[in-house]
Amino acid sequence: MTQTDPQIATETRGGAGRGLLAAASGAFLAERERWFLWLPVAFGTGVALYFALLSEPPLWLGIAGLGVGLVVTFIARAHAFGRWTGFALAGIAAGFLVAQYRAAEVEAPMLFQEIGPEQVTGRVLEARPVRGGKRLLLEQVAIEGLDADATPERVRVTLRKEIDPIIPGVWVDLWAVLSPPFEPVAPGAFDFARRAYFERLGGSGYALGAARLIEPPAGATGGGLHLWLSELRYRLAERITAAQDNAAGGVAAALMVGERGRIPEESLVAMRNAGLAHLLAISGLHVGLVAGIVFVVLRALFALIEPLALRYPIKKWTALATVLTAFAYLLISGSKVRVLVRPPTISMI
16 A cells, blocks of 8 residues: 555545535435424434433423524525525424423422321312223322322322212322322333422322212312313213223223223233233324224225215315314323333343
8 A cells, every 4th residue: 555545535525525524414404394393303313412411490491492592593595505504403402391381380398208097178070980990080189198299199099888979070199108109110111209299299009998979178279171071081981881891991091091990801811811901002003003094994884975085185184074073082092102112122142
């Protein structure tokens, strides 16, 4: 190799790098009409950045980032690349700011140690059947011995004895032992405490004895959409299980409204042994199946009506109806986001 060979190799690599960069820039500029579609990605990136931090950032950080993005957008408005770069920065900052706001909005007192047995009163927001009883989600809670400022907004209690029917919307009085939300059992495992924080769930535990129905206390507020959906979900589950036999009704209630506690133990064990138990947890698969069925059926029905098929955008109508139906199914089924988190696998090879 001569003395000039390293210089030639360096120039060759530099030329290849510049060529690759130019090709990437050309492809990026060619997609300028679709840059707007990347704004949700930028927004999600901002949310992810917030949750990646190890400590709570100051509020001004998100506001400042949003301001910088808008200023860059305004200054570079004459150039497409600069304008959309500013939009991307503003989208990231907006996601970061919304995550900050949400974390501040749901802040509520949480228990720091086990308490009880204590007298607990509250309104039943959810009443889900479990093996041998019900799991109650109580709101507007009052706990004997705790100041109002230290009382959690919501607690979850497992009830084993039931004198009167406990359904969403009723007020109950019971004795319970409550504990703080559980921390992750291992590094990288699911963080129950963080999920409880965003659900305003300040503690969970079990009841001693039966719950007693009481009248709503003075100053009690309405339950809102969450309570209405819980009542609707409970009534639907009752009607579904009453119209079918025990096993079929329980599975149908699980798939339609997310009530898995109504499935008989032997049926649940059989599904677990067959490797099918995961199908009972409503996920994107179920929502996609419902959306696909609704889309195909509605599109076929609209196509059979000649005046509609020839004069109107029936495909768009069908798509809109499908989105609304899927959203309604998501709400009725509990709209739970389920994330499967596995600890890192260590290879011994």
